Amino acid sequence: MTTPEHPQRVNFFKNAPEVYQAMIALDAAARKGVDPALAELVLTRASQINHCAWCIDMHTADARKVGVSEQKLFLLNAWEEVPGLFTEQERAAxxxxxxxxxxxxxxxxxxxxxxxxxxxxxxxxAQLIGLVLTINAWNRIAVTTRRTPPIR
Structure with a gap:
């Protein structure tokens, strides 16, 4: 959450519209052929590592919409500790x-x-690598500009 000590910075999307449109296109391309549930686990995990609150909030909500269980979401940052919960494919990803x-x-x-x-x-x-590099770019935009999720 932005505070007086840490206000939101530049509106990246308004001030760099061509980059934003390129990111949207890259995001769409990176998701092609990737199972939506697996994609959301990957996007959420990278966002956790990068401390991107905006993306964690968005991708956990999206993960629920595509059927990822609450237990997987709660234990995602400790996925290695629960081998029976995540499939071998998910663990590899x-x-x-x-x-x-x-x-x-x-x-x-x-x-x-x-x-x-x-x-x-x-x-x-190749798609999975593209997905990971794309979320890392989104995370860096959101963290740098201090984009935070709405408090509900």
């Missing part, structure tokens, strides 16, 4: 999401990439 989002070692480890490649064909894997 979440591991890749974390590796691409954090990049602390400057690369995505081979074991993480290979795990994802075992669950997704080349086209699906």
């Amino acid at each position: 979440l591991a890749l999401t974390e590796a691409v989002t954090v990049l602390t070692d400057g690369f995505v480890p081979d074991d993480v990439y290979n795990r994802a490649a075992a669950h997704f064909d080349d086209g699906q894997l």
Whole structure:
């Protein structure tokens, strides 16, 4: 939530409309062929890592709409600790999401990439990578401009 100490910054979408439109197009392209429930888990997890309140709020709501269980949403930030809850495909996608989002070692480890490649064909894997890079861009826009979700 923006406060007097931390007010919302520039309205990025109003002041960079071409970039915004390009982001919308990129987002739509990245989602093609990706299961909506898996997409929302990936989008929410990257947003958690990036501390993007706006995107966490939006994607948890969207996840519920496409049938992701409350339990999965509540335990998403500890997905590795509940192997029976998330499918192997979801776990592979979440591991890749974390590796691409954090990049602390400057690369995505081979074991993480290979795990994802075992669950997704080349086209699906490329889409998943595109989805992760897109949410990371959205997160950076929202966090930088201090875009916060409405309090309900």
